[in-house]
Structures are given as C-alpha cells and as structure tokens.
Amino acid sequence: MIEAVFVMALGAVVLGAALGYASIKFKVEGDPLVEKIDAILPQTQCGQCGYPGCKPYAQAIAAGSAEINCCPPGGEEGIRKLADLLGREFKELSAEHGVEKAKSVAFIDENLCIGCTLCIQACPVDAIVGAAKQMHTIVATQCTGCELCLPPCPVDCIFMVPVAETVETWKWTYPIFEVKRAA
Amino acid sequence: MLKKLFTFNGGVKPDYHKGESNHLPIAEAPLPAELVIPLHQSIGGVPHPLVHAGDAVKKGQLIGGPDGNVSSAVHASTSGLVKAVEMRLMPHTSGLSAPCVVIDPDGRDEWIEHAPVPWRSMSPGEIRDALRDAGVVGLGGAVFPSHLKVNPGKAGHLDTLVINGAECEPFITCDDMQMRERPEGIVKGAAILRDLTQAKQVLIGIEDNKPEAVAAMQAAVERLKTERIEVVAVPTRYPAGGAKQLIRVLTGIEVPHGKRSTDYGLQCFNTGTAYAVWEALELGRPLISRIVTVAGNVATARNFEVRFGTPMQDVIALCQPRPDSDRVIMGGPMMGYRMPAATVPVVKATNCILVGSKALFPPPPPEMPCIRCGECAKACPVDLQPFEMYWFSKAKIFGKAQEYSLFDCIECGCCAYVCPSRIPLVDYYRYAKSEIWARENEKTAADTARSRYEFRLAREEREKTEKAARLAAKAAETKAKLAAQAAANSDSGNSEKVGAGETAAANPQALIAAALARAQEQKAAAHPENTEQLSPETQTEIVEIEARRAKLREFAKAAQPHEDQ
Numbered sequence: 001m002i003e004a005v006f007v008m009a010l011g012a013v014v015l016g017a018a019l020g021y022a023s024i025k026f027k028v029e030g031d032p033l034v035e036k037i038d039a040i041l042p043q044t045q046c047g048q049c050g051y052p053g054c055k056p057y058a059q060a061i062a063a064g065s066a067e068i069n070c071c072p073p074g075g076e077e078g079i080r081k082l083a084d085l086l087g088r089e090f091k092e093l094s095a096e097h098g099v100e101k102a103k104s105v106a107f108i109d110e111n112l113c114i115g116c117t118l119c120i121q122a123c124p125v126d127a128i129v130g131a132a133k134q135m136h137t138i139v140a141t142q143c144t145g146c147e148l149c150l151p152p153c154p155v156d157c158i159f160m161v162p163v164a165e166t167v168e169t170w171k172w173t174y175p176i177f178e179v180k181r182a183a
Numbered sequence: 184m185l186k187k188l189f190t191f192n193g194g195v196k197p198d199y200h201k202g203e204s205n206h207l208p209i210a211e212a213p214l215p216a217e218l219v220i221p222l223h224q225s226i227g228g229v230p231h232p233l234v235h236a237g238d239a240v241k242k243g244q245l246i247g248g249p250d251g252n253v254s255s256a257v258h259a260s261t262s263g264l265v266k267a268v269e270m271r272l273m274p275h276t277s278g279l280s281a282p283c284v285v286i287d288p289d290g291r292d293e294w295i296e297h298a299p300v301p302w303r304s305m306s307p308g309e310i311r312d313a314l315r316d317a318g319v320v321g322l323g324g325a326v327f328p329s330h331l332k333v334n335p336g337k338a339g340h341l342d343t344l345v346i347n348g349a350e351c352e353p354f355i356t357c358d359d360m361q362m363r364e365r366p367e368g369i370v371k372g373a374a375i376l377r378d379l380t381q382a383k384q385v386l387i388g389i390e391d392n393k394p395e396a397v398a399a400m401q402a403a404v405e406r407l408k409t410e411r412i413e414v415v416a417v418p419t420r421y422p423a424g425g426a427k428q429l430i431r432v433l434t435g436i437e438v439p440h441g442k443r444s445t446d447y448g449l450q451c452f453n454t455g456t457a458y459a460v461w462e463a464l465e466l467g468r469p470l471i472s473r474i475v476t477v478a479g480n481v482a483t484a485r486n487f488e489v490r491f492g493t494p495m496q497d498v499i500a501l502c503q504p505r506p507d508s509d510r511v512i513m514g515g516p517m518m519g520y521r522m523p524a525a526t527v528p529v530v531k532a533t534n535c536i537l538v539g540s541k542a543l544f545p546p547p548p549p550e551m552p553c554i555r556c557g558e559c560a561k562a563c564p565v566d567l568q569p570f571e572m573y574w575f576s577k578a579k580i581f582g583k584a585q586e587y588s589l590f591d592c593i594e595c596g597c598c599a600y601v602c603p604s605r606i607p608l609v610d611y612y613r614y615a616k617s618e619i620w621a622r623e624n625e626k627t628a629a630d631t632a633r634s635r636y637e638f639r640l641a642r643e644e645r646e647k648t649e650k651a652a653r654l655a656a657k658a659a660e661t662k663a664k665l666a667a668q669a670a671a672n673s674d675s676g677n678s679e680k681v682g683a684g685e686t687a688a689a690n691p692q693a694l695i696a697a698a699l700a701r702a703q704e705q706k707a708a709a710h711p712e713n714t715e716q717l718s719p720e721t722q723t724e725i726v727e728i729e730a731r732r733a734k735l736r737e738f739a740k741a742a743q744p745h746e747d748q
Binding site: 038043044045054125142144165170174 | 607630
C-alpha cells in the first residue's frame with residue numbers, strides 16, 4: 001500500500017517537474033493568434049478600422065471585441081482569410097469603415113507644397129521626405145496608400161494616384177473558356 | 184569515338200516543321216522606317232535612358248545604361264535621330280506599354296567607334312562589366328544577363344561547359360542556320376567562355392535532326408584546332424534544348440530543386456550567346472541584332488538578321504504572309520507568347536516570329552474534365568506531377584501547388600500536348616505562378632510597412648523619453664544655478680543661505696526673472712551677421728549708414744522735447 005502511494009507521488013513529482021521545465025523552456029512570447037491575424041492584415045496602418053494601427057486591430061480581433069470585416073484595404077480576400085483563420089462566418093465588408101479601392105500611392109504636387117511638415121508627421125511608415133520650408137516628396141515604393149497625409153495638408157497638394165499595371169506586375173488571367181452548346 | 188549519352192524522362196515528339204525555314208540562307212532584314220527599342224529587354228533592372236529626343240545616335244551607341252549589376256545595357260541598332268523616349272507597346276502578351284527609345288534611321292547605318300576588348304589582360308570583374316555594357320544576354324529565349332553566368336563557381340573552375348544548340352522547338356531554325364553559316368564565331372565564343380569559366384571541357388549539344396549544323400560545327404572545331412571542345416549530337420526529343428534537360432543528356436547529372444548548376448561544376452549557354460560573346464569581346468561590337476526565324480503561315484519561311492527595334496510586321500512582310508493569318512506568336516508553338524499586335528518590335532528574346540492562322544493552329548477543342556490518366560506526368564521532362572499542380576492551381580490553392588514544385592515547371596507544354604482532355608495546363612501554371620509572385624510582393628511590402636511602422640513608434644517613444652530627460656536635466660541645472668546664486672547673494676548671512684535657495688527654487692517668479700536675464704544677456708551678446716571679411720567699399724558704406732543713423736537719432740532726440748511741449 002505505502003509503496004503504491006510512494007510510486008504515484010514520485011510519478012506526480014517527476015511529471016510536474018517535466019511540465020514545469022517545459023513551460024519555461026518552450027514559453028511562447030506574446031499572443032501567437034495576434035501575430036497570425038497581424039500577418040493577414042495589409043499593414044497600411046490607415047486606421048480605417050477605428051483602431052490606431054493594424055496591430056491594435058489584430059489585438060481587438062483576437063480579444064473578440066472587433067468584427068473581422070472592418071478592414072477596407074484588406075478587402076474581401078482579407079476577410080475570407082481571417083474567417084478561415086478564426087473559424088468565424090464570412091461577412092461583407094462593413095460600409096461604415098470604407099470601401100475597397102485599387103492600390104494607390106500618394107503624390108505631392110511639388111509646385112504647391114509649402115513645406116509645413118504636417119504630412120511627414122502624419123505618415124505612419126515614414127515614407128515622406130522633407131524638412132521645414134523644404135519641398136516634400138513621397139517615397140512611392142514605401143507608401144502604403146493609407147491616405148493619412150491628405151487631411152493635415154493645409155494647401156491640399158497631396159493626391160492619390162492609382163498604381164498602374166506594368167509589364168513586370170502584369171498577371172496571367174485565370175483560364176476561362178467560352179461554353180458553347182454542342183451542335 | 185562515341186560519347187556515352189544519358190536521357191531525361193518524358194518529352195514529346197511533335198511535328199518539327201524545321202525544313203520550311205532552313206533551306207534558305209540567312210538574309211539581312213532591311214532598315215525599317217522607324218526603330219522602337221524597348222529599354223527593358225533582359226531579366227533584371229530596367230536600364231535608364233541615356234539619350235533624349237533630338238539626339239543623334241550612331242549604330243552601337245549605348246542608349247540604355249544598366250541599372251545595377253542584374254541588368255544589361257541596350258544599344259542603338261542603327262545610326263539616326265532619336266525621335267522620342269516614350270511608352271510604346273511591348274512584345275508581351277499583356278498588351279501593355281513600357282519605355283522605348285524611338286529612332287528615326289538616317290540610312291547611313293554608321294557604326295560608333297569600337298575596338299576589340301583586350302579581355303585576355305583584364306580581370307574577371309572587368310570582363311563581366313564589358314559583357315554587361317555590351318548588352319550580352321542569353322539568346323535562347325530567357326534573356327538572362329550573360330555576365331552573371333560567366334563565373335567559374337565556388338570551386339574556381341567548371342567541369343563541363345554546355346553550349347546549347349539543341350533548338351528543340353518546332354518551326355525555329357535560327358540557331359541551326361547560325362551554326363551552319365557562322366560556326367567559327369560560335370566556336371571562338373565557346374573557347375572564350377571556356378577560358379572565362381575555367382571549364383575542363385566544352386560540350387556543344389546539337390539535336391541529331393540538324394546534321395548539317397553538326398558537320399559545320401565539327402569542321403570549325405577541327406579547323407580552329409580549339410582544345411577541349413567537342414560537338415555532340417543528341418537524340419531529337421522535345422524539350423532536349425531545356426538547359427537542365429541538355430545537361431542531363433550530356434553529363435547524366437540532374438541538378439536538383441533549389442540548386443544552381445554551377446554547384447555541380449556545370450554551366451550552359453546558347454550557341455547564339457556564345458557568338459554574341461565573341462562579337463562583343465573580339466570585335467568590340469555590342470549586341471544590336473539577332474537571327475530571327477519567320478515561319479508558320481507564310482509563303483517563304485526564312486531566317487533573318489534583324490536589328491532590335493524593327494517592327495515584327497516589317498520582317499513578316501518579307502516572307503509574304505498568307506491572307507488568312509490572324510496572329511503573331513513570339514517563340515515557338517509550344518512555349519511562345521501571343522503578341523498583342525504585329526507592330527511590336529523585335530527584341531533580344533525574339534528567336535522566332537511565328538505567324539498563325541486558324542488552319543495552322545486550330546482553336547483548341549473544349550476542355551474536358553481531368554480523368555487522372557497520368558499521361559502528363561509521363562510526359563513531364565522535369566518529373567513533376569502536372570495533374571496535381573493543375574488541380575491546385577485551378578482551385579486557387581497556391582500553397583499546395585507550390586508544394587508540388589510549381590516553380591520547377593519550365594512551361595514546356597509537354598503535359599498540355601499529351602492531355603487527352605485537352606486541358607490548357609500551362610495556362611493554369613502561368614496563372615498560378617503570377618498570382619504567387621504578386622502575393623509574395625504584397626507580403627514583402629506589408630512586412631516592410633510593418634517594420635517601418637514599428638520603427639516609427641519606437642522612434643517616437645525614444646524621442647519622447649529623450650525630451651523628458653533633457654527637460655529634467657535642464658530644470659535641475661537651473662535649480663542648482665539659482666541655489667548657487669542665492670548662496671552667493673546671502674554670503675554675509677549664513678543662516679539665510681539655505682532658505683534663500685529654497686525660495687528661489689520654489690518661487691516661479693524668480694525662475695522667470697532668471698530666464699529673462701539670460702535672454703537679455705544673449706541678446707546683448709548677439710552681433711550682426713556677415714560682418715567678417717568685408718571689402719573696403721562695404722566697410723565705408725556701413726560707416727556712412729551708421730553716420731546717417733547717428734544723425735537721425737540726434738534729430739529724434741532734439742525733436743522729442745519739442746513735440747512734448
């Protein structure tokens with residue numbers, strides 16, 4: 001009888017120690033779900049979802065306090081991916097947060113720019129180069145098209161220019177064939 | 184001596200149609216009325232234009248400078264006047280435009296000064312730069328910049344350099360004709376490549392349906408007495424001209440997924456590329472023209488030496504196209520691309536202009552469901568499972584398609600050729616590949632944006648703490664200074680010292696007074712700018728102005744009491 005208790009107790013101690021060690025050794029930093037959601041979001045940092053960036057929105061989705069259809073730049077495909085990841089039902093993009101647009105980048109009309117630096121402060125990805133009373137310009141390859149630089153501009157010299165398709169970015173279309181009635 | 188040859192799995196034997204275009208010698212295509220030379224003609228960066236509208240250019244003049252190392256130069260293919268540097272329709276299925284240099288030929292066809300490159304006394308890096316600046320790219324169709332391949336690899340030497348004269352696609356005979364008519368240039372080019380890559384042996388692989396080319400090349404090798412170069416006839420089976428397929432046939436080595444052929448001491452160049460290397464280094468001529476087969480629905484199919492930028496329709500017109508022609512294909516019937524119009528220019532990738540019609544290439548019968556017969560897997564020369572890749576590409580499950588090595592697919596079209604359900608398999612692979620590329624690019628862009636956003640947040644946080652620290656330090660400094668001042672003021676009464684310091688620190692009024700005093704001090708210390716190194720004239724001018732001012736001040740002083748009264 002006493003041996004059995006001893007053996008069981010020993011087993012409990014060994015397994016407990018192993019589990020305790022594993023929980024330290026293989027500890028996962030942060031919330032992996034947030035990371036996964038964040039990886040799906042388009043990282044425009046535009047705030048159209050009502051959160052101050054993609055990461056906070058990802059955290060809100062993970063916490064269950066936000067819907068998955070609040071991200072216009074991610075579009076329908078983004079919502080489908082989130083729905084797949086989270087096992088939630090697919091929803092249409094919520095209209096109050098905006099509409100899905102073609103990818104575009106900001107463009108500063110350098111004849112109008114007065115060099116106020118307000119857009120530089122607004123840009124979430126530091127894609128605007130310039131200094132006080134110096135002309136500003138957009139680094140087009142870094143611009144996410146979030147449109148956050150538009151409202152602060154006092155002279156309305158920033159426009160959104162859709163990114164044109166080039167020979168390099170052109171995609172083959174899905175093979176579709178005409179369906180004809182057999183004679 | 185017969186060389187032991189190996190074989191690759193799969194492949195097909197389509198109708199070759201080669202006899203239609205290889206019975207006439209290579210002719211030179213006449214100068215067109217206008218040359219449209221696209222700046223982007225190779226894999227890699229887009230060359231930047233070096234000429235403007237109105238500039239006079241000579242034949243062989245650099246008009247597009249390479250953008251970085253993975254890029255290749257572009258040259259004017261005749262002398263004349265640059266009409267414009269503008270967007271023109273590209274020889275690309277998309278029907279999109281890209282920057283081109285439009286040249287109005289002056290008819291003199293005058294070469295720019297050029298001289299042989301002393302490559303034997305140059306370092307490998309200098310030779311690579313010379314090849315890049317001569318615009319030499321792979322002329323087999325992939326247009327990969329050749330200077331990047333002229334590399335002996337990690338071991339310092341190659342075992343085998345393969346020169347690819349297999350030319351396996353139906354209708355195309357440009358390499359065949361070049362080997363027949365200009366074998367010495369090719370062999371000399373191969374010898375240069377052999378020396379540059381330190382290759383132990385060079386194998387020139389030619390499909391055995393081109394006996395004239397094999398004979399001509401063998402004769403040239405004997406005549407030139409070049410060492411370690413061997414001409415090998417390989418069995419005719421499409422796609423024996425694929426780089427990896429030809430390497431396997433000649434050496435028995437199968438380069439695995441994700442590895443480079445140089446890791447196995449192998450490298451492969453097209454015969455046309457070898458000729459272009461010889462021209463670039465021994466004659467100092469940049470790549471400005473190539474041999475193009477015009478075949479298909481034409482009365483006399485033939486090969487032409489065509490300057491880059493010549494509109495395809497001009498070359499087609501030389502062969503009398505039949506009236507029912509309805510399409511132009513760049514490349515062969517298996518791997519070629521349909522052109523958006525016949526007006527697009529001939530570029531470095533144009534090995535063949537194939538004129539098509541409904542009679543020659545009847546529209547594909549309707550696609551039937553896949554019956555899992557496995558014929559495509561048997562035909563695949565890369566040993567893939569085309570049906571799996573097809574299902575996943577069709578269902579847009581791209582990750583799975585990639586797991587089945589979609590990117591090892593060379594788009595040779597064997598699977599679609601044998602498919603009994605007539606599924607256009609390659610169309611699905613091309614679609615899936617371009618989707619995956621686009622997603623990959625989007626993902627990289629998102630990752631960059633995320634890291635830049637996070638960096639910005641961190642920077643803002645850092646600036647905030649730095650500012651707070653700076654303010655705190657300044658406040659402490661002022662406090663200490665005031666305390667010291669107070670101590671100095673109350674030197675006589677030691678008992679008051681501590682109290683005065685405390686009140687000064689606590690009293691904002693005192694702080695403000697101190698700040699004002701500092702400001703006054705700074706103002707007094709400030710002196711007019713630009714007063715050093717004055718010329719005597721300016722100095723006298725200043726003295727005069729000061730005198731005037733002094734006078735005015737006196738006037739004002741005199742006037743003031745008067746006004747008061």
